[in-house]
Amino acid sequence: MCMCNVQSTEQNVVGSASEDREILPAALKPINYDLWLQPDLTSFTFDGTVAISVSVHEDTTKVVLNSKELTIHKATVTQGDLKQTATSIEFNKAKETVTFEFDSVIVAGSSAVVYVEFTGVHNDQLHGFYRSSYNDAEGNKRHLVVTQFEACDARQAFPSFDEPALKATFDCTLVVDADLAALSNMNEVSSTAFVNTAGRSVKEVKFARTPIMSTYLLAFVVGDFECVETVAKPAGANPITVRVFALRGSASQGEFALGVGARTLEYFSEYFNEAYPLPKCDMVAIPDFGAGAMENWGLVTYRNVALLCNEATATTKAKKGIAYVIAHELAHQWFGNLVTMSWWNDLWLNEGFATFVGWLATDHLFPEWDIWTGYITGVYTNALSLDSFRSSHPIQVDVKSANDIGQIFDAISYSKGSSVIRMLNDFLGGQIFMDGVRTYLQEFKYKNTVTADLWRHLSASSGLDISTLMHGWTRETGYPLLTIENQEYNDEEKTLSVTLSQSRFLAAGDLKPEEDEVTWWVPITVVSHLTGKSGATKHVLAEKNGTITFPYDASEGAFWKLNFGASGLYRVKYQAAHVAQIGSLLQTNLSAFSAGDRIMFINDAYMLSTAGLGPITSALDMIKALALAGESEYNVLSQIKTTLDALSSSLYREDAATREGVKQLGRLVFGDKVAAFGYDFPETEEYFARLTRSLVIEAAASAGVESVQADLRERFDRFVAGDASALHPEIRGIAYVNALATSDAANVESVFTALLAIQANPKTQDSEKNEILRALGSANSPALIDRLINVILFDKEIVRMQDFMMVLIGLVNGNNESAVIRPLMWQWFKNNYEKLRSLYHNKSALGGPFRACAMTLIGDDSSAEVESWARGDGLEGEELETRKKDTVEGYYRAVDQTLESIRTRTALANREKDNIAAWVASNF
Template sequence: MFRRLTACLGVHSSSSQPREAVTASSAKRSLEYPTASPSQASSSRTSFSERTMCMHNHSGAAGGSVTAAREILPATVKPTHYRVELTPDLVGFEFKGVVDVSLKVNEKITTIVCNANELKIQSATVTSVHMKTENTQPATKITLDEKAETVTFEFANAIEAGATATLHIEYTGIHNDKMAGFYRSSYTKDGEKKHMVVTQFEATDCRRALPSWDEPNLKATFDVVLNIEKNFTALSNMNAVEEKDVEIDGKSLKAVKFATTPIMSTYLLAFAVGDLEYIETTSSAKAPADAVPVTVRVYTLPGQKEQGRFALEVCARVLEFFSEYFDVAYPLPKMDLIAIPDFSAGAMENWGLVTYREIYLLYDEKNSTAKVKEGIAYVVGHELAHQWFGNLVTMDWWSELWLNEGFATFVGWMATDHLFPEWKIWTSFITADYSQGKELDALRSSHPIEVEVQSPSEIIQIFDAISYSKGASVIRMLNSYLGTDTFKIGIRAYLQKHKFQNATTLDLWAALGAASGRDVAKFMLPWTRDTGYPLVTVLDERFDEAKGEMTLKLKQSRFLSSGETTAQEDATGTVWWVPLVITTHLAPRKATDHILSEKEASITFPYSKAEGAFWKLNFDTTGFYRVRLNEEQLRSLATLIKANPKALSNEDKLGVLGDAFALAFSGHGSTTAALELIKAFEAEEDYIVLKEISTKLDSMIDAWYKEDKEVTNGLKAIKRQIFSGKAKAMGFEYPVGEDHLSGLKRTLVIEAAAHADDAEIVKALQERFVKFIAGDESALPPNLRAIAYSTVLAYSTKPQEDFDAVMKIYRTAATPDQKVFALVSLGAVNDQALVDRLMNEIVLDTEVVRSNEVPMVIRGMTSNNPELVRVRALVWPFLLKNWDLLIERYKASLGLMGGLIQLAIQPQVGQEILDTVENWRAGKDLKSDEEKAKRAEDIKAISRRIDQAVEFVRGKTAWVNREREHVAEWVKKSSA
């Protein structure tokens, strides 16, 4: 599942027909799907007599042991096959369901327990066969446990161990509007509100659509039948094999039957029903030998299908690439991609039916941006990677979610690079996933990559930058160390051995260890089982001229953004295996490998003191660690960069910038030294490096927003020095045939100059906006529209008129990305009455702004508004005032609620917000224990997000307090 909702979009803020009958080739393949064998049926489960709540020991932070009780089902039975028949209702929104579950009975029982949530069970019977004797009996009692999300069926007669059984359940459920389970999504067609229904089951919401054993290692096969209106299209994981007319409750419908799925986890089951259209192509991998052509389709609402053309082409090529790279054929006969208007995540990897938020699938060559095109390519690659990592081989339990998400993130970048090498996407990786993983993992409130989780409320909280971004970064580091060919051999072996099964992190390390001949588990376990990552400090450097060698004395310790590592932690904390990889002027594009596997060690490498001499640890910023240089060493690199911008690779420049500012934030380094480093990049021309420079300056402007305007104005002046000349030289026109990175650079430098208050750039954007809303679309190329909208609103002299114009763009935009850009830009409006209206009317009205779009509005307000002091102080009270409404709206999509909380807290600075949040969490404004208990329950599933936001604010506050005078003095001197 893809959850990073703005990183691939370039959101500008500072900081149908039924499938044909099954073909001969696909019919042959469907017969080859593995089914749940008896050995698999009992895999990874213990008996009911041993537990009803499984106890596990798992390594936690700093290598500690955590004993935890997972909320899992009794192992008395194991499902092997489901037959699901659903009759959706797109008017009354109550669907009917019938499910027959084939079970292997492990123990003598009189009760059967499975998961169910917000379902009404009407009846249940079980038919068991033991010793050739068949017995059918109804449930004598059916008990729903709302809190545990289970249903218990009791039977009069015992079912013997070793029996097989079929549990038949009839029930009804709700097509909710919470973007979870089998839910409804709305859209407008010809002025009339319409609906489609679709599923989102990961992590634990299959139970909202059917009674099920809703755990990742309880795999089974599925037969699906959907009874739908005759003018609608029905989709599921597999291809439709039969359609026939049926009459249900007096209504004439069509029943669409789908082929049997491979054995898979419940969270991957999917359905979609509605008025849909599609475009189609074929993907034909050249390897492995058993690969067969795969039908690829993109489904959309009416009138949008051509916007799916780019994603369709990418999908076909990525399927071919992965089949050949993994040497494992994609095992289904088709791959459908579908765009959903209301969708809580970015996309979801359901096997054979991948669901997407519209902005991650739909691209219009005339109206969409280059950054959106890049984002779609990556997200399609990420979700298709899951068809192998997650679907074919699934983590055994959610504690190893990173096996799904870390790998999908890594190979998603790999696929994008394979298709579009000219984009130099791996350089972007450093400013995206690599940096995001480091930022989160530098907090005490972080968690290990492998983290024990027990309940749905805990599971949802690890869909974060640790599982995704740190996971991908650690894999990238290991891939570099082992070598790409060795790594590929190991990955192929892992997939072959565990396909159609569940696997663990140790299984992965074993495969890579066998391929490399190294004890991969030994040196990688601290990276996945311990929280944090190392800071490598250069304690001393000594040059031996006679030998032509440099010796560095190094020390490793945990890096915390607070800088508050204790002496005891330093002495007894994790010792990571750190691949140092050094580059020097003697061989700038080559590296010398060294391993730091102790607290302190010295390393020696060839060196000379020639003009332009340099050394740099962490070549190409591949290792997941920080490097701490002293100020003299940092100044030396700054001098090198200024004198010879090509001396370091772009990846190494990003590493130097990232380390310098992270160390300044933590107090391990000097902020003014980091700013001097920035000034060394005035001649920089690379898009990604320039983007990182803009980001670093924005992070300071953002943190200093309450301080003297002379400081933030001085920082903006530095931005203008770097970006304004470039913006004016490149201009506002995007030539036909301009390469991808040049177009992105043009957009970046104009945006950076505008955000830095360059009067000439601001005026040009205002003039072009006037022409654009008057009907001249050429006045604002798609790549500049978001910048223009926010700039115009921030500097407007007629805010109501401009606000209405941008709001009209949001309502009428031809593409999803242009709608989003308009929506985010609204937050920049400089009229505070309109800011209040934006929050109190528009955000709360789901008829105006979709629930999944609300975080974008708040992001725009807390990032772009020219009156940040006032606006940032408004958002938290607004959330509290509307808490009951919002928690009800997002109770099934708590990832969105957690995002809102972070957007309200994290942009702020100062003790006041910290105290306010602490008092609120403690319930000091509440009178009764019942109220306090309810609040605690409300925030349980977002508690980690709150912890992280609070810690980040605390770090920013300490940074500003510590560096206030130094930065003010430096800005004053720099402006003189």
């Protein structure tokens, strides 16, 4: 599953051993499900029957299945000639189970069939067998129904053994209205039309039996869809029918995704050396979808924006996003679906691996995109950021119950997981890594595994003890900081010996001895003026202290640095003289270092300052040096903007002169570049030219370059007046934000109204709708902000539930009046908490709005107030218990991470504000 908005504590509320898990009794194991479902798109209910063939491993008089929000009408069990009806049916709401009691023993050593009749509800909560709404071409409101079962919501569609290790085959039948498309994991084998008892024309659609698989991968889609189709032709394997489904009238927007999907299936068939085992692969665009996409075997579901685009007008970022999400989900068809984790504590094995090879496939399909440099700014630094909190968690985290799973679909499982795999792939070499993955898949296809199984196969392919080497990376929280303690040059041998130490890096900086007991196995790459970018030397630090030696001389312009290309998951603290040398060299020889290395110079310098391990001026000097050297590489400029935005965000309570000084640095970097790039986007333009033009326009406007703000506003006014060519799609979102942020009180409401009108137009692409939702929070009008957060945000005709967070993030990050907006949004969260509780059925999901509204606050007073609220201070009785249950069980990780973020950034601001002011005064 791909989470579009993926964002711990020393308190461990989850189990620490497998016997603590809330799992079903071992008496019965599923073999096959014969499932019949009849959805109703008018009443939003469905009828169903399921006959589960089971093997009986222990004598029992009980059948315990997972069931949630289902009404059970009848349950029987048949073993041989004996058929029994359940004498009692008992639900355990907390454990999400139903228990059927029978008079006679179900005898071990043979098989049986458990049969259940039930009804359920097509909810609007984006999980289970839920409903989604849309307006058709005539403006009529219509519905479709779709499933989202990961992690534990198959139990909302049918009683089941809803655990990943309890695999079975599925024979599925859907009864739907005759004019609707019905899709499932497998190909349709028959469709029988008839008129039902209510006089409606319906059809019964039967699908081929699935391979053995986990319940969370089963899927159904029913609605008015059409498709585009092609055939993937993997070398040496059967052809695969590939289809992209979209709502009627939209299928042509799936052409780009169709080509990407077919080529990706061909690539993975070769990479994994294992044929895709299903005859077809359908990809379906869903208007309402909580995650970015879901890897259901043979029926992959996506948000519209993650699958559909108009190739002629889609932005470069939109195409890149679509390509990656498709690659991520199709990687799961092998790594996750064919071979599946045994339990949710190995979720990272699914998601971290799919993230890494998803980018691998994207790089294969689009080498001109320089994927791995972009990976550093988009994935790798995200992992470093979250895992620098003591409230982070290990990649492999013990999970006790279904209620705990939602909190680990985060940047640790996805970003850190993939970064660790990328580091291992780089160290072992791509061929050795791939060989281990291939034998792993061969041994465990159609089975379940744990992380140790993958390590065993990689050990066999590499000859190294991978399990021991990787323990610290997967079973411990955090990552190391390598500190350069000493360097000694040997002129005779022309070598440099560098003494290093490793310690856990904490963003807060206050590392305690008991928090620094882990010793990581750290693969180190060193690049120097002698080796060049292609000849980096490799070393390992496997102790707390060690020395590495590499070729070096003391010639003019000599340099060296660790972690070439950011291949290792660690930070580096150089000695002050070395930092100054690097800064000087950048101004005279920018190309001496790779773009990835320049990115990490900035990122490391900034994060070391947050930890109090270096002055913030090191980061500012580095950015200025790059600006004066004419830095023009997109990914480096993107990191500069990200860093300046983060610094500004931490200074919003400081004096205006200090904040303006940070903007001045932004203007130095980006101000002159807009004139060089202009606002036009030639059709044949190179990929990075388009991205860089958009970035420098956005950064210059954000930094207050008045000429750019005026140009964007003039173009926006022409665009709203009907001149579509005035704003290229690549910069429309930027212009929307600028128009709202720079409008005076007399004009801001007309701009706001115009954007809402564009957003409501059925012809507006989903990607542009999202840009508008994010932009609305930039309005500099208290009245409009009040309307946005108290009316528009809760209007599901304007803001789909999946897009709720976009509005919140746009408000707290996109509004210039941070000192007003951020406390306002925290107050709004508290005032609307009960409303949000009813909106978010899964309480772990409440961590999203909580984090958005609280994490950007600054000040000791703010952290104390947020902590008090989370504890439930001032509440009593049931209200207090509810608050504790929500925050301690539902989203405690979000609470801890938010508090740590507030305190860390507050300490940075308090410690560095005078230094920043002095630096600004001496540099501008």
